[in-house]
Structures are given as structure tokens and as C-alpha cells.
Amino acid sequence: MHLTILYRGPLASCDLDCPYCPFAKRRDSAEQLRTDRAALERFTSWVATEPEERLSLLFTPWGEGLTRSWYRRALVDLSHQPHVARVAIQTNLSCRTDWLADADPDTLALWCTYHPGQTPYDRFLTKTRRLAELGIRFSVGVVGLPEHLAPARRLRAELPPPVYLWVNAAEGHRYADDEADAWTALDPLFPFSRNPHRSAGRACRTGDTVISVDGEGTVRRCHFVPAELGNLYDGSYRAALAPRACPLAVCDCHIGYVHLETLPLYDAFAGGVLERVPTPAARAAPPPVPDPLAIRRLP
Numbered sequence: 001m002h003l004t005i006l007y008r009g010p011l012a013s014c015d016l017d018c019p020y021c022p023f024a025k026r027r028d029s030a031e032q033l034r035t036d037r038a039a040l041e042r043f044t045s046w047v048a049t050e051p052e053e054r055l056s057l058l059f060t061p062w063g064e065g066l067t068r069s070w071y072r073r074a075l076v077d078l079s080h081q082p083h084v085a086r087v088a089i090q091t092n093l094s095c096r097t098d099w100l101a102d103a104d105p106d107t108l109a110l111w112c113t114y115h116p117g118q119t120p121y122d123r124f125l126t127k128t129r130r131l132a133e134l135g136i137r138f139s140v141g142v143v144g145l146p147e148h149l150a151p152a153r154r155l156r157a158e159l160p161p162p163v164y165l166w167v168n169a170a171e172g173h174r175y176a177d178d179e180a181d182a183w184t185a186l187d188p189l190f191p192f193s194r195n196p197h198r199s200a201g202r203a204c205r206t207g208d209t210v211i212s213v214d215g216e217g218t219v220r221r222c223h224f225v226p227a228e229l230g231n232l233y234d235g236s237y238r239a240a241l242a243p244r245a246c247p248l249a250v251c252d253c254h255i256g257y258v259h260l261e262t263l264p265l266y267d268a269f270a271g272g273v274l275e276r277v278p279t280p281a282a283r284a285a286p287p288p289v290p291d292p293l294a295i296r297r298l299p
Contacts, residue, residue, distance in 0.1 A: 001053055001054065001209070002053075002054040002055075002085070003053050003054060003056075003209060003210075003211065003224045004058070004059055004209060004210040004211070004273075004274070005056075005058070005211055005213055006210070006212045006225060007014070007057060007058070007212075007213050007214075008060050008061060008062065008212065008214055008215075009039045009043070009058070009061065009214065009215035010030075010032060010035055010214075010215045011028065011036040011061045011062065012028060012032075012061075012062040012063045013027050013028040013032075013063040020225050021265060024060045025286055028063070029163055033045055033068070033090075035215070036070075036215065037068070038214075040071065040072065040074055041074075042217070042233070043074075044074045044077060046233060047078060047081065047084065047107060048077075048081060049160045051083045051084070052083075054085055055085065055275075056079075057084060057088070057109075058090075058255070059071065059075075059087075060072060060089075060090050060091070061089075061090070063188055064092055064094060065091065066093075066095035067094060067264045069253065070094070071089065076099065076100075078107075080103075080104050080107070081108040084107060084272050085107070085271075087107055088109040088110065088111055088275040090114050091113070092112070092114055092118075092119065093110070093114075093119070093127050093128070093249075097127055097130045097131065097134070100134050100136055101134060105134060105136050109138060109166075109274065109277070110136060110137075110139075111138070111274075112131075112139065112141070113143075114140060114141070114152075114259070115142075116152075118177075118247070121151065121154070122164065125155070125159075126246045128163065132160060132163070137272065138164060138277075139272075139275055139276045139277050140155065140159060140166070141167060141168060141187075141276070142155070142165075143167075143170050143176075144168060144169050144190070144193075145170045146172050146179070149183070152167065152186055153186065154182075154211065162232035165186055166187050166189070166190075166254075166276055167183045167189055167190045167193065168254065168297050169190070175194055180186050180194055184198065187284065188282075188286040189268065189286050190259070191286070191289045192263070193254060194251035195252075197251050197252070197262075198249075198250060199246035199249070199251040199252060199257070199260060200245075200247070200248060201245045201246070202245055202260060203243065203245055203260070203261040204260050204261060205223040205260075205266075206225075206246075206259050207225075207240070207242065207243075207258070208243045211229065211237065213232050216231075217231045217232040219232050219240075221244070222252075222256055222259070222299075224251070224253065225246075225247060225248065227247075229241070246260070256281050261288075263290065264287040264292060267282070267287070269282070
């Protein structure tokens with residue numbers, strides 16, 4: 001079985017101060033950091049002792065993980081596990097990059113977010129070029145706010161063409177058609193992010209071949225459905241794995257709706273679902289958004 005795990009431990013601190021993020025400039029106490037480190041080490045130990053499963057892993061911390069040594073070490077170690085097909089993390093790329101030289105570039109990947117006004121542009125661009133030199137798979141993206149359009153255009157012009165630039169629709173922002181067109185010119189798959197997707201009663205891979213795990217080992221189908229399926233460490237989650245429909249009315253976050261079977265995104269991101277790297281064919285001729293929800297994001 002090939003199981004995809006989205007791991008989110010208790011870490012909630014970040015070094016940036018983005019106005020659209022509730023965790024901006026939040027600081028974890030020393031005790032909270034120790035708890036997070038212990039939780040991550042327990043998870044990585046579990047992965048190392050589960051060779052009968054083929055695993056793909058995405059770390060989705062509320063805060064910035066790569067400024068912490070234990071996340072960098074975990075990614076390097078996991079990238080060398082023979083039964084780990086992919087290990088990726090969402091990051092603002094404020095960390096140093098030298099540690100990546102110790103990772104297996106065929107397994108490790110980064111989902112990088114550029115935050116205009118928070119991260120010096122030249123420093124961020126230099127780090128992306130270093131990733132390319134190291135052979136690390138990565139995507140780069142921005143939140144689609146009006147004030148981010150010019151920096152995003154500059155970034156697209158200066159990134160190597162093979163690097164995918166994604167755009168997340170901003171929470172609470174209403175996109176007029178001409179504004180959406182401007183973002184789609186940068187990210188041909190932006191229409192999938194623009195509006196929420198109908199999900200109630202529709203088939204989703206979460207809870208079957210995709211699960212979410214927190215720092216205590218509690219397993220849920222995804223980050224957005226609170227019902228518990230069991231615990232990772234006692235194996236109780238295994239009996240609950242099965243195809244199931246989504247219980248929520250809509251899904252509006254990429255790490256959720258990418259797993260909907262009613263969307264063509266597993267084909268669009270074939271080989272790069274976790275790090276958000278689409279195929280060249282999907283970038284050249286993006287699939288249409290099926291059954292678009294007839295509402296816009298509310299102001």
C-alpha cells in the first residue's frame with residue numbers, strides 16, 4: 001500500500017509577520033518547542049520502522065519548520081529511507097540551504113511561499129537558485145492579493161521557466177474576472193484555487209490512501225475534518241482506512257481539494273502532488289475546472 005501522510009505537529013511559531021496569517025510573529029515557548037521536537041522525532045522513528053508501507057510525507061506546520069534543526073534533520077534522514085517515495089515541507093524559505101546537500105534530491109522536495117514585504121526579494125530569489133543548483137524539486141508561490149501581483153510578475157520573470165509559480169486565492173478576497181485572468185496568466189492552474197469546490201458526498205482519497213496526523217499521533221482523514229480514525233502509533237487507524245465521501249459542503253484549500261477524485265489534479269500534478277509541481281503538459285494545457293461552485297470567495 002502507498003500511504004500519503006500530512007503531518008502537522010504542535011509547532012506554531014513563525015519568523016515572518018504576514019497580515020493574512022494568524023501565526024505571524026508568534027513565538028513558541030521553550031517547552032512548546034521541546035514538545036514539538038519530541039513529537040516529530042516520534043513520528044520519524046515510526047516512519048523508519050514501517051518499511052512494509054510505501055510512504056509519501058508532507059509536513060504542513062502552522063509555523064516555519066525549517067528554522068528548527070529537528071525539521072531539517074528529519075527531512076534529510078527521511079529522504080534516505082528506501083520506502084519513502086517523497087518527503088516535502090511547506091516553507092517560507094527563510095532558512096539556510098546548505099543542509100540540503102546531505103539530502104537525497106530524488107526524494108526531498110520543497111513547497112516554498114514568497115511573502116512580499118516580509119522577505120527580501122533578492123535573498124529569496126538567490127535561495128531558489130541554490131535549490132536548483134542542488135537539484136532539489138520545488139515550487140514557489142504567492143498569496144493572490146492585489147499588492148502581490150507586481151512582485152509575483154517579477155518573480156515569474158526571474159525564476160527559471162521549469163519552476164512552477166503557483167498562486168493561492170486569498171482568503172476573503174473576491175476576484176473579478178479580469179483580476180483572475182491576471183493571476184491565471186502567471187499560474188495556469190489558478191482557476192482551481194479561485195473558488196471553493198463542492199465536496200459533500202463526493203469521493204476523496206483522504207481517509208483511504210491519504211491521512212492527516214498530529215503531534216499526538218491522532219489520525220484524521222484530513223486537516224479539515226475533525227473526526228478521528230484512530231492512532232498512528234498503536235495501529236488502530238488501519239482498520240478505519242477505506243474509500244469514503246467528503247462530509248464537508250465545500251473544500252477550499254489546495255492540500256485538501258487536490259485529493260478529491262472529482263478533480264483532475266492527481267493527473268495534473270502526477271509525480272509532484274505533495275510539493276505542488278505539475279506536469280509540463282498540465283502547465284501548457286491546464287484541465288478545465290469541473291462543476292465550478294457558483295459562489296465567489298466572500299469579501
